[in-house]
Amino acid sequence: MEWRESGSGGDVVLFVHGFPFSGEIWDDQLADVPAGWRFLAPDLPGFGRSRLEGDAPLTMDALARELAAFLEERGVRRAVVCGLSMGGYVALALWRRHPGRVRALVLADTRAVADTPEARERRYADAATTRAGGTGPVVEDMLPKLLSDRTRERKPEVVRRLRAIMETASVEGVARALEGMAERPDSVPLLHTIDVPTLVVVGDEDRVTPPAESRRLADTIPDARLHLFPGVGHVSCMEAPSEFNAVLHAFLSGLSAR
Numbered sequence: 001m002e003w004r005e006s007g008s009g010g011d012v013v014l015f016v017h018g019f020p021f022s023g024e025i026w027d028d029q030l031a032d033v034p035a036g037w038r039f040l041a042p043d044l045p046g047f048g049r050s051r052l053e054g055d056a057p058l059t060m061d062a063l064a065r066e067l068a069a070f071l072e073e074r075g076v077r078r079a080v081v082c083g084l085s086m087g088g089y090v091a092l093a094l095w096r097r098h099p100g101r102v103r104a105l106v107l108a109d110t111r112a113v114a115d116t117p118e119a120r121e122r123r124y125a126d127a128a129t130t131r132a133g134g135t136g137p138v139v140e141d142m143l144p145k146l147l148s149d150r151t152r153e154r155k156p157e158v159v160r161r162l163r164a165i166m167e168t169a170s171v172e173g174v175a176r177a178l179e180g181m182a183e184r185p186d187s188v189p190l191l192h193t194i195d196v197p198t199l200v201v202v203g204d205e206d207r208v209t210p211p212a213e214s215r216r217l218a219d220t221i222p223d224a225r226l227h228l229f230p231g232v233g234h235v236s237c238m239e240a241p242s243e244f245n246a247v248l249h250a251f252l253s254g255l256s257a258r
């Protein structure tokens, strides 16, 4: 996997991007790293600059395994795992499969429930469309739903950056991640086992993973707190970078103090 990194020190945050993005969605976080912290933002296989090898399905568990190996290769024993949307599904899979790797969780614009049968069927249909005609239809269908009206009106550069990021996703990356998300298990029964500090954040205008999903995460995970970003949609780290960084840094400094 290719990755971006910034900062130095023994305290690590592993950023896991959503679908169909890349590690580039975390550029504003990597531009503002608190002292003593090292921020790592890989491109998941098939996204951004990371190639997808072999023909194994991109399940959330497979992605968690890749990330556990990624940490191992960098000599990182435990990291704060910050996942947005699909990255949150992967963060929960990391907790399920490799809890010893997880020092704390940041669950951004995500949810614990599995897909409904209708959503699953739509994912398989979208995977077939992507294999037949490229990633264009999925990108065009998703873009209008991702950002709040305020972001689209006031921050056209965020719309441009996000589109450019989505256009780097490969056909197989998109198709296999759609299938992987369709097959992900229900993580709700896992939530009460999470015994690391957890920060849940969401844009209050997130239409992809609405705030009710985040409330459920924060209400069920024992040591969790919830933060809502007003006027923000599904990609809170890009739509409200200063607010996102302020909330993240406060959470991280609380961990350092423990």
Ligand code: MLT
Pocket: 017, 018, 019, 020, 084, 085, 086, 087, 181, 208
């Ligand atoms: C994402 O942003 O990662 C995806 O929209 C999540 C999903 O489709 O469930």
